[in-house]
Amino acid sequence: MTFQWRGALSVCGAFLFQLILGTTYTDGNMGPYIMSYLHKKVDSSQLLSSTIFIATIHPICQGSMIIPSGYLESKIGPRYASFISTILILGATTLTYFTIKMSFMMVLLTYGIMFGFGVSCGYGATISNGVQWFPNNRGLASGFVLAGYGLGEIGRASCRERV
Numbered sequence: 001m002t003f004q005w006r007g008a009l010s011v012c013g014a015f016l017f018q019l020i021l022g023t024t025y026t027d028g029n030m031g032p033y034i035m036s037y038l039h040k041k042v043d044s045s046q047l048l049s050s051t052i053f054i055a056t057i058h059p060i061c062q063g064s065m066i067i068p069s070g071y072l073e074s075k076i077g078p079r080y081a082s083f084i085s086t087i088l089i090l091g092a093t094t095l096t097y098f099t100i101k102m103s104f105m106m107v108l109l110t111y112g113i114m115f116g117f118g119v120s121c122g123y124g125a126t127i128s129n130g131v132q133w134f135p136n137n138r139g140l141a142s143g144f145v146l147a148g149y150g151l152g153e154i155g156r157a158s159c160r161e162r163v
Helices: 004-042 048-076 078-099 104-133 135-162
Strands: none
Touching: 004 048, 004 078, 004 104, 004 135, 048 078, 048 104, 078 104, 104 135
């Protein structure tokens, strides 16, 4: 049995990709920062209790789009699905820089909905890619890839504390 270096590199890349997607666990922690900025700078009538919407809209969008994202990945392949995911996530993050200066609803659109759709596109694509390379070790490959999703919170939390 020979070791598949390309497959191992693909699984490691999927792990790193999931590491980025795993930062979604910090949505609940980012909410108070976003809401206090909106309350202070944009709309003083905005309640800090609206933080709950930021923490829930993203997983709702991610969950509702996972099946269509899987269909998309089966048609265009994991590489292009991951690319679309990257564009959506980067676009959502970049646009949130601008929408936070406008309104809470615009933040929900970019930071919540658009980011959630981006995560759903990349989530399934990276798992299926790892499993395709190691059909005899599907559990090990998908477990390694998903470990990145779970560890994503650690990196972003430590970065956020430094900023």
